[in-house]
Amino acid sequence: MHLHKRDRALIGGNIRLEIIHESNPYFAGEPICMLIRLKHLGSQHQKESLQKRITALEEKKQHLSAHINNDDTKPWLVKTLWNTFHQEDTFRDETLQQRISALQKKLEFHESVDLMSCFVQIVGQYYMDEAVVNVDSLDAKSTSHQLAGVGSKNTINDNDSPISNVISSFFNTSIDDVLQKTSPLMSAETVDTNDWFKAPFLLIPQTLLFSELVLEAGEARAFKFKTDQLAKDLPPSHTNSAHFNITYTAQMGISTNAPNDIPHQNLYNFPIFVQPFVDKDICQYDMPLDREVLITSPGKVRDIGNTLNSTTPKGSISQSNQLDREIRRKSITNTGKNSETSIDVMKRKFRSVVSDWNENEDPDLPISSLLEQQFETEPSTSARMNLSQFYFSGVADSLSRANEDHSLLQPQLNSLQTEYIVKMNDKFICNLELSTPVYSVLDQIDLTLDFRNADSKSNFNVTAVSASIETFELINPKYSLDHDVSKKKPTGILIYETQATNFDNCNKICMKLIPQCSPSTFISSQFKTNVFQLRWMLTFKFVMIPLGDQNDEITLTKTYEDRKGTLYHAKRDMEGYDFVFHVPLTVLPTEKQLAGW
Numbered sequence: 001m002h003l004h005k006r007d008r009a010l011i012g013g014n015i016r017l018e019i020i021h022e023s024n025p026y027f028a029g030e031p032i033c034m035l036i037r038l039k040h041l042g043s044q045h046q047k048e049s050l051q052k053r054i055t056a057l058e059e060k061k062q063h064l065s066a067h068i069n070n071d072d073t074k075p076w077l078v079k080t081l082w083n084t085f086h087q088e089d090t091f092r093d094e095t096l097q098q099r100i101s102a103l104q105k106k107l108e109f110h111e112s113v114d115l116m117s118c119f120v121q122i123v124g125q126y127y128m129d130e131a132v133v134n135v136d137s138l139d140a141k142s143t144s145h146q147l148a149g150v151g152s153k154n155t156i157n158d159n160d161s162p163i164s165n166v167i168s169s170f171f172n173t174s175i176d177d178v179l180q181k182t183s184p185l186m187s188a189e190t191v192d193t194n195d196w197f198k199a200p201f202l203l204i205p206q207t208l209l210f211s212e213l214v215l216e217a218g219e220a221r222a223f224k225f226k227t228d229q230l231a232k233d234l235p236p237s238h239t240n241s242a243h244f245n246i247t248y249t250a251q252m253g254i255s256t257n258a259p260n261d262i263p264h265q266n267l268y269n270f271p272i273f274v275q276p277f278v279d280k281d282i283c284q285y286d287m288p289l290d291r292e293v294l295i296t297s298p299g300k301v302r303d304i305g306n307t308l309n310s311t312t313p314k315g316s317i318s319q320s321n322q323l324d325r326e327i328r329r330k331s332i333t334n335t336g337k338n339s340e341t342s343i344d345v346m347k348r349k350f351r352s353v354v355s356d357w358n359e360n361e362d363p364d365l366p367i368s369s370l371l372e373q374q375f376e377t378e379p380s381t382s383a384r385m386n387l388s389q390f391y392f393s394g395v396a397d398s399l400s401r402a403n404e405d406h407s408l409l410q411p412q413l414n415s416l417q418t419e420y421i422v423k424m425n426d427k428f429i430c431n432l433e434l435s436t437p438v439y440s441v442l443d444q445i446d447l448t449l450d451f452r453n454a455d456s457k458s459n460f461n462v463t464a465v466s467a468s469i470e471t472f473e474l475i476n477p478k479y480s481l482d483h484d485v486s487k488k489k490p491t492g493i494l495i496y497e498t499q500a501t502n503f504d505n506c507n508k509i510c511m512k513l514i515p516q517c518s519p520s521t522f523i524s525s526q527f528k529t530n531v532f533q534l535r536w537m538l539t540f541k542f543v544m545i546p547l548g549d550q551n552d553e554i555t556l557t558k559t560y561e562d563r564k565g566t567l568y569h570a571k572r573d574m575e576g577y578d579f580v581f582h583v584p585l586t587v588l589p590t591e592k593q594l595a596g597w
Helices: 044-072 076-081 081-112 162-170 175-182 313-335 343-355 364-374 382-392 394-399
Strands: 006-011 015-021 034-040 113-128 144-147 151-153 197-215 220-226 242-259 264-272 283-285 293-295 300-306 409-411 419-424 429-432 439-440 445-450 462-477 495-503 507-512 531-546 556-563 564-569 577-588
Touching: 006 242, 015 242, 015 264, 034 113, 034 197, 044 081, 151 175, 162 283, 197 300, 419 577, 429 577, 445 462, 462 507, 495 507
Parallel strands: 144 293, 197 293, 439 577
Antiparallel strands: 006 015, 015 034, 034 220, 113 197, 113 242, 144 151, 220 300, 242 264, 283 409, 419 429, 429 445, 445 507, 462 495, 462 531, 531 577, 556 564
């Protein structure tokens, strides 16, 4: 397990491309920072050894060839007598040539590689199933694009405009086809999205990492790539779906220069996971999908240089640890407070407190004022810090701050109930209790079902319970092809399921549900866009067997009875019915790092 998520690819068989992400997942409103490393997998020591062996074999072959040529100048009768020895020398010469060719083939792996250029761009795209969504109602069909920092440009009537050419060059390439092959969906069943409507909403343009770079055997070069802060209203990554996909992809293009061939460009796509922005009051922005394409400024690149001085495995391990320490150190620096309190301000505050000192007042007041000034920190704008403070302080403190007016923000702490009474036709079934009112995508859900009922005796028995975590995509009727979509029951997407049986008349059942979230299979938290919203639900299914008038045994049937006793056999079949109900869940993003494999 690594401290950070890592993506790898092989270039030309002997160059390893490695991307180390500073965060996994990233948050909207924060920059994307990656460390890009190119390493030549060859060894300078093996290269020199192979060159020496090839030189020795070539010298030996030259001596043997000279001996064979001398035999050709001898008279015909002598050559006939020594024909057997001549054939043996020819065979040795061919064997030497084969050995030289094999060593030269191995030497190619350790030869230096000429890399002409390398670029990085980040693309955010959404996919929609046209069988469900009316794409004609999307505003993105207007092909209007927004260039961050420049202003809005409408290119629908000007095909020769710079913005139009930029969009065409970035999106009308074969990179999208490669993306379909190399970045499958993270859902359990892969969904074919080739026929879906696809549109970009974010573009961080091509950023040149380097040009004309030569890597020798065993050499490694590292570059740090960092973007500006992402917009806070960007939608999160969402791939566990049958009708919608929201993806962020880091696309890299590397051109290699072959000595005896035309330059070749290698295209690679690496998925990036983004979580929605959450403010200190646990609110999220409305996230428009059919927005204008937001084209930000290119990312910033810093050349870290040659980070490898040794080709031994020990050196490789130390380099990897060094890069991890570099990213971890910068991550801690970025998540700390933004600016320290000025010493001059603290001095002025101290003079003010001393000059206004009143012996009749409570002495703790000026001391508290000084402490507040000394440890004052600026309000946090990081979604990760906001979530950390929320999970640490609890729901009560967050609700006390949620009285402010949020015009563009939607509160997420709406349903915070943890105890439910489950009834069917006004008949008590059980009490349901959740462990906490709010969960993150990484939290396990502990719940208790209490079937004790002191008020009345039930005429049924719950023999089995199935509990599952499901996500529901609620489509906005404005964008749906089905005008009655709001009247129909949506279909959930299964995240996790567990079962329990209850033939022993247990009064209480405890269950644990664990969402399967990992560095490579990321699950989206709840969020809302203008086209659809994602909600989490607990779905329960009870298998209920009706009891007789005298609450007879429901699993056994009487087969024989006499004065010595009664013989029972288990029933082959039992008649009953199921009872299904849903419980809403509040699931927020996680503040934890998922690291990587």
